[in-house]
Amino acid sequence: MTIDGSTAQVGSQLAEFLDLPNVMHVIDLDWQATHTMIITQKIEHGYTKLRASLPVVLSIRKELNRPRYIPFAGIIAAESKEIEVLTNDDLRIDHTLIGLEGSPTKMAGLEIRRFERARERLEGSVDEIVQKLVDKIYQYGVI
Amino acid sequence: MNEYNGIWVFAEARDGILHEVNLELLGKARELADQTDTHVTAVLLGHHVKPLAQILINYGADSVLVADDPRLDTYRLLPYSLVIESLIRECQPRIFLMGATAMGVELAPRLAAKVRTGLSAHCVDLKLDSKGQLLYVVPGWGGGVLATITCPDHQPQMATVMPGIMKARAPAQRKGQIREIEVHLPDKELGPEVLEIKREEPEELPLEKAEVVVAGGWGVGSQEDWRMIEELASVLGGAVGATRPPVDEGWAKEGQMIGQSGKTVRPTLYVGVGISGLMHHVVGMDQSGHIISINTDPNADIFDTSDVIVVEDFRKVVPRLIKEIQFRLRG
Numbered sequence: 001m002t003i004d005g006s007t008a009q010v011g012s013q014l015a016e017f018l019d020l021p022n023v024m025h026v027i028d029l030d031w032q033a034t035h036t037m038i039i040t041q042k043i044e045h046g047y048t049k050l051r052a053s054l055p056v057v058l059s060i061r062k063e064l065n066r067p068r069y070i071p072f073a074g075i076i077a078a079e080s081k082e083i084e085v086l087t088n089d090d091l092r093i094d095h096t097l098i099g100l101e102g103s104p105t106k107m108a109g110l111e112i113r114r115f116e117r118a119r120e121r122l123e124g125s126v127d128e129i130v131q132k133l134v135d136k137i138y139q140y141g142v143i
Numbered sequence: 144m145n146e147y148n149g150i151w152v153f154a155e156a157r158d159g160i161l162h163e164v165n166l167e168l169l170g171k172a173r174e175l176a177d178q179t180d181t182h183v184t185a186v187l188l189g190h191h192v193k194p195l196a197q198i199l200i201n202y203g204a205d206s207v208l209v210a211d212d213p214r215l216d217t218y219r220l221l222p223y224s225l226v227i228e229s230l231i232r233e234c235q236p237r238i239f240l241m242g243a244t245a246m247g248v249e250l251a252p253r254l255a256a257k258v259r260t261g262l263s264a265h266c267v268d269l270k271l272d273s274k275g276q277l278l279y280v281v282p283g284w285g286g287g288v289l290a291t292i293t294c295p296d297h298q299p300q301m302a303t304v305m306p307g308i309m310k311a312r313a314p315a316q317r318k319g320q321i322r323e324i325e326v327h328l329p330d331k332e333l334g335p336e337v338l339e340i341k342r343e344e345p346e347e348l349p350l351e352k353a354e355v356v357v358a359g360g361w362g363v364g365s366q367e368d369w370r371m372i373e374e375l376a377s378v379l380g381g382a383v384g385a386t387r388p389p390v391d392e393g394w395a396k397e398g399q400m401i402g403q404s405g406k407t408v409r410p411t412l413y414v415g416v417g418i419s420g421l422m423h424h425v426v427g428m429d430q431s432g433h434i435i436s437i438n439t440d441p442n443a444d445i446f447d448t449s450d451v452i453v454v455e456d457f458r459k460v461v462p463r464l465i466k467e468i469q470f471r472l473r474g
Contacts, residue, residue, distance in 0.1 A: 012220075
């Protein structure tokens, strides 16, 4: 599944539309029985362990797994594999529910954010720049 | 659509403690409500959580809906979303704000799908237009711009906001209405069962509380050179921050990421090294007291947000800077 601009809405919403339970922020997975999984979910400063019956929709974090090494033969083999591209001509979903038209949120405008900062460029040799930097840091009162 | 009214804030409590982001969101909700002469309602779920309601009122809520039930003692997505869904259908709030915490990020999209409305995630500001419609401000794609998003035809207008972005008001003794809700849940299995919750308080100085933050970006280039960032932070008694690429590369930890989907910092001094300055990062640090940026690219966007600019290879500057600071500190 896509990381969706890191706003992570797809997993939970897909599960709701499918009427299935879901878990986000998954960092570890284990089978307990054929239709039961033990799921570790990352939360602030720790984790939650959950027992879920299948089917369940999971959104995972990158800690879950390290992608295996791709051997050269695998890259060559991938070249000849067929990639099937489905469009809405195949899926026939009501167009008022998908894409820009179906999105409840719309973009209303764009603005360039202006910042009021001094942008003072330090010039000179590296040693001179370092001296000026240390003077600045000293003035800020943090050393 | 006119029957939709009021601004709601989800009050997240774990182990009987309110998350700070609730108080920040109440501050924003109060500001928006006063502009349009509407009311702020906090939605509080849990067990034995009623004493928290007065805190929410003191931070800006006019009323609190409390769903107090042993089945809501520990957060679980399905029971929580079912209870909140029925409250939304009954009371029809116009705006619903949630913290972008582990809980909020899971709950908000599920709720938005349930009541078929729009959700804008990780907003960096919230405003109202002249008609009282919510304007969500989010960093634009590719950085450099802020996009304004609206949810014109669906209610409630939902948003999540990362902790640290909004400012809480100073609490004041206020009077408000506390309404207890009867909880109705179907008598069947409601999603995964919680076996264990483990939390460890972080040992290090939290990034968002540090007086000095030294942050590195993609330009740092390698794990080896990342140590210079850590060493500079260490001599300054500060914390290490990062943009997304160093986290993806594994040089920095997830909790060190600053920006829209990471943390918001406001240190006295922020030093950015090898950071290009995409808006996604800038929104998390532009409130810093003083900003020093080191980058070889004279046109780096980060310079627009900087007080002091160094166009130089950090590999030459930082090691000497570390030595010089150590020398000064020894006096």
